[in-house]
Amino acid sequence: MCPASLAFSADHAPQTGVDVTHPQALDEIIGRAALDVVFQPILGLSTRTYLGYEGLVRPRGTVFDGPTSLFAAAERCGRTNALDHACRTRIFEEFARQQVPGTLFLNATPASLHDPAFQNGATLSLMRQLNIPPSRVVIEITENQRIADFDHFRDALAHFRSLGYRIAIDDLGQGMSNLRMWTEIHPDFVKIDRHFIHGISDDPLKFQLVRAMHGMAETCGASLIAEGVERVEDFNTLRDLGIPFVQGFFIARPATEVQLQVCEPVLNALNATRIAVFPGYTAAPAGKVSARALLRQVAPVSPQLDNDGVFVRFETDPALQAIPVVDHERIPLGIIMRSAMIDRFARPYRRELYGRKPCAQLMDTSPLIIDESMPI
Structure with missing residues (x-):
């Protein structure tokens, strides 16, 4: 049961007499793995095929309105590792059941990398039973926890890499610490936060920031994934900018049944010969060479x-x-x-x-x- 006794409102502000930790519901979710799994594809723009899928969970028929409130309650109850383990198990089981092709992107907090169940064999044993080699899994580090000891963090990542996993940084640009993380851990993939992607076709500053990220990725050999692609205009800009991978509602929404085929609107955008005009460059400034x-x-x-x-x-x-x-x-x-x-x-x-x-x-x-x- 949950040891926490703090009272929180739905927006995380303290409020006397309102307990939203729901310890019994949380323990039931963890104990029974009452979690629905959805997969969202990640599209390769040069291959026009899906690189893989990000596995996500949704609490099933509980008092929690989504994964954010579920994980917030688990953190307050000191049950984060247990919930992480339950989520990993359900995602791997569903990934195997549906025989999902390609790579699985699996979210993980920095703290979860030190979880003995993840690090010392329980998860790997399950993957062997399900015939999922670590080489097909990308551990996606989410930036919702401060990393106090980068040496210890690097050692943990080195352990997972030695087993064959690849590493991704999630939500680049959301905070300054993941810029440091990029230089510290040299990830295989870097996901650009959706804030910089939505409206990039109309925003010169977002465009320049993403172009700089693209240059950084090429320097260190990482592959960029643009998250939150919801508009065809932004898709076209990212395509012409040379961003290799994209993810978002324009590509496909997360779904319980894996989408294997690229949808027609995306194929039409890929086949379009019209060149996207980058924002801020509608005309060359006076005295400048174009x-x-x-x-x-x-x-x-x-x-x-x-x-x-x-x-x-x-x-x-x-x-x-x-x-x-x-x-x-x-x-x-x-x-x-x-x-x-x-x-x-x-x-x-x-x-x-x-x-x-x-x-x-x-x-x-x-x-x-x-x-x-x-x-x-």
Whole structure:
């Protein structure tokens, strides 16, 4: 039972005589694992397929109105680890039951990483029974607890990485501590807080902040996931900015039954050839040079042209840095960079193996796209 006896209102403000900890309901949820599991897909913009799914829980038929109030009550009752364990168990069981493809993103607090049940084999034993290898699981660190000892925290993460798990930081930008966390733990994935994503197509400051995050991710080898994508305009901006993964209601809402196919509105947005105009760049400021000054007209190639033909184009024109690939209707399909082509062919036997194959195999289908009026 819950040892806490504090009284809290629904908005967490103390209020005499109102007990919202609901210890009996909490113990029943933990004891009976009375939790519904929902999965929300994470879409890869270059592959146009789902990277994986984030597993989330909802309290089933209880006095708690959602996971936030449930976990708040567990924290006040000193039952956080027990609830975390119950949630992990239900998510893994449902992930296995539905034979969900791809990667499972599993939320975890910094404190839960030190839970013996998580760290010392109980969870891993369950995963073995369910045939879920750690390599398919990303532990998503949520920033709702202060990390007092980063050395101890890094040791815990090193332990999980040694078992094969990958690591993600959740809600980047929500607080300054997760910027430090990024530099301390070098995560495999970084999730951008939805505050910076909603309205990014119209907000120059949000756009610049996310672009800076993109540069940081490329520097340290992490993959960015934009959370809270709810509008097609924001989706288009993120696509053209080069953010690799997106998640949100525009992609799919969390659901008890896993959604395997990308929905038609998302596919239409992926197939759209219209370039998103980045916010703040509708016209170049007076006296400034825009990206238009860098434009060079280059004859495109067909995706059926073999790689030898493209290589000859680069050989005969040393100043040529890129060649666009278009279909029979002159719709852009991708771009072939000189550096990528020469690097690929410089390796032993690569030209012999790939020279006669279609150049579409080597093109970049999601290059960085900017508006010609952007100042430089």
